[in-house]
Amino acid sequence: MTTVQPRVMGTRVTRLDGPAKVTGTASYAVEYPVDAPLYLHAVQATIARGRVTVMDTSAATAVTGVVAVLTVFDAPRLADTEDGDLTILQDDQVHYRGQLIGAVIAETPETAREAAALVRIEYDAAEHDTEIRTDHPGLYAPEQVNPSFPTDTSDGDAEAALRQAAVTVDQTYTTPHEHNNPMEPHASIAIWDPDGPRLTLYDSTQGVHVVRKQLATVFGLDLEQVRVIAKNVGGGFGSKGGPHSHNVLAAMAAQRVGGRPVKFAVTRQQMFDFVGYRTPTIQHIRLGAQPDGTIVALSHDVVEQTATVKEFAEQTAVPSRMLYAGANRTTSHRLAKLDVPVPFWMRAPGECPGTYALEVAMDELAYACNVDPIELRVRNEPDVDPETGNPWSDRRLVECLRTGAERFGWAPRDPTPGLRIDGEFLVGTGVASAVYPAMTQPGNSARIECVAPGRYAVQIGAADIGTGTWTALTQIAADMLGCDIDAIDLQIGDTDLPVASVEGGSSGLSSWGRAIYAAAQAFRQEHGDDPTPGDASTADAPDNEEAQNYGMYSFGAHFVEVRVNRYTGEIHSSRMLGVFSVGRAINPTTLRSQLIGGMTMGLSMALHEESVRDHRFGHIVTQDLATYHIASHADVPEIDAIWLDSVDAHANPMGSRGAGEIGIVGSAAAVVNAIYHATGIRVRDLPVHCDALLN
């Protein structure tokens, strides 16, 4: 593949959207100025399973300012109810606590909220089951795991190899419910124009075209009858990777009130109810190795949950299929359908929890073999992709580990745990590998138009979820057209623009940049280097033929130092370093933000994040940011992320791979491994709190 000569790519362009955001002039979803908006407050089920028998709306309707009340008994009918997550208010069934079962639409948000509390509901409650466990009678093997990986794999004879292995590790690791909590909760303005009809949605989403397609299906509209706009998005982390039921409720409400815009700003508490979350995982890992640490067998068996209304199968064991060498290997995923909301994408689904377990197991193997954990990983470096036999496009895991070791001051390190005392603190260090696939999404198109001499509009329905797309994609466009960034008028975040894939799977720039490259090639071919205003070209991104021939992944290595209080067990991470191989850095400033952000999320996962589902009621009871702990600034230590200078010649014309999620992968494992080194206590259940270290 030809990679484009970088001029603007690779330079530290300051965020182009920064001034608007810090001055508060950038519009987020519910902030768009619309005429005479109405406000929606949701009515939610307070049982986890059963039937709604009564929804008495008389008191709610009587409140001055209430315009309409939707219930399960009178809501508009949906055209398509295939998607169980999006199918709401179509019958009286309750499938999980917090499910949307109604809405009040009023002149003010306060009125809507007050009236929603006045809707009197009666239920016929049934027994519910919200707790995943390894002996759950409903465990089953899904047809595939997210997005389309095989559920199980088996190479060689892992059982026999494990029996014969000189050294084995056989442990179970768990991760809890975790919920994405972007600064901007999910939010929409829905406008239903009865003429047409036509639905316009200002939304907080990672993909306007994704939302358009799914909502068009649900409401029985043509694509052209739906427009979705999202210019600025205050974080998503996967949870905004597709529409959820709040979008449907907003659109239903807009349909009911016939023309007036309806604003639905999801509350922080509701973020724990219906916009996706990471399933808890129970991961059984067995490693068999020769005395020198060479892996001869690896098995990774995962139990996790999904919902009764829709299946989502997190691909937790997938990274174990390719990260290390080893002839005998099995992986599996088993799910139970519980009376819970649908799990969904959250910050490196699959790789993040799966690599946590694998990389702690690797640390345990290093101790079992008395081999330095970096050396252990080097000894198990595969020459080719173990899953496919393909050569690597740009595998530089060992270089990440070695570079990090040098910079972090890894050697000389006494691996003996519990030795290093500094006042009240035990000090330890840990390491873990990171891996994330270099995905490119199909179905991207871009349009380039000369809007004035030397000026180009570059159009693609992409998204910026706070990651820096506005800036990095402008840089890409400038290099593709051979001009400065000042000459580019980038237009994204609107379905009136050419089709684009979701900002997810760390695939955004790779996928959209490829389309812009194609459009720029077409534009120069059709209009030359001196076009006249009005000249325009549109092109689709071609498939990457080389993706079939290479193992194409980003890699990384995490180094963490922790200090554990000898009295109270309180854990403070004092140093974090990440070294990554992500192909070309399009914008070093936004790249670094992505990487240290991901590393911080991993720290947060290791030490803080846990949604507590009270199985008696069926819902998450830690439903605000005071009780769902995310790492605070004070928890984030000295932190640095660097990357290897490289270009992936096989990935795309930019030579880049995605960097959105690699930062979180392995980060939690490095923290947990450092805690072991500090204390001698091996914790396998996340998050690690002080009480786990009191003995």
Place this chain on the structure above:
Amino acid sequence: MIPFEYHRASSVQDAVTAVADRPDAVFLAGGTNLVDHMKLGVVEAGLVVDVGHLPLNDVDRLPDGTLRVGADVRNSDLAAHPIVRSHYPVLARALLSAASGQLRNLATTAGNLLQRTRCVYFQDVTTPCNKRTPGSGCSAIGGYTRYHAILGASGHCIAVHPSDMAVAMAALDAHVVYVDADGEHRMPLSDFYRLPGDRPDRDTTLPAGALITAVEIPPPPDGARSTYRKVRDRASYAFALTSVAAELVLDSGTGSVAGARIALGGVAHMPWRAHLAEQALIGESATEDTFRRAADAELAQAEPVQGNEFKVELTKRAIVATLNGLAEGRQR
């Protein structure tokens, strides 16, 4: 939002008069707790009387050395006050360990004392709670109890008081000054709070309609060294799993403990004055063994529930580590 009347009080007397015979009235100062609860439907007030701007903003040293802190003094300002920093480090540290900078800038001294006990079920109107709806049952018992009481709880409620400031004030033998229809009154902080018993809906003994106007803190004893230690699940913006406000006076000759005042936070329905620990310290040598015995003495009465058993040992260790720090002079 439920509609309510709003009255901006013009004076202390006006505020007290405004709420007389209005059991549905609440005072509003910083609003950092009340407004949350109004949004969540935990509090349905018919009348909100705003007292946040009354002239109760001063921190004064009285002739006998007592520090008088006005009810509306913001937490940030109190923490930064030179006398608090120099004479009551336990109080300054407690204040600064609480909430976030933004919240401390709004939260007032009286409002901090009067914040409701904290429990995820109390805040969630879809679950039973004896504190919110007497007689409906306690959802915390048998539920998520990590942040719940290990001392002085009842079968009706195991919630804990969330304040850090109040824990320091409990150790410092503060008094609450309040005004009601009968005039001004003074009450020791130890009498101000109450355990849940069978009336968990009541957090304090403050008479209905009374307005706190000040907190008075006696001067610390000569040679006192004090500090506040908060153990929590993240380094900032988290409630205490357990916390220790402690003041020690060591005999300048023998080095043994001549005076000790200790209060615990995050473990009870109120700031928990650790009298048994204090008694175990007096006259003893200031060693870790002594401190451990004192902690054991206090926590012997602990009654954790399923899910928070660890807090007993954690609290003991927090006490030991805190006293160690004071004895070694790492804090004063």
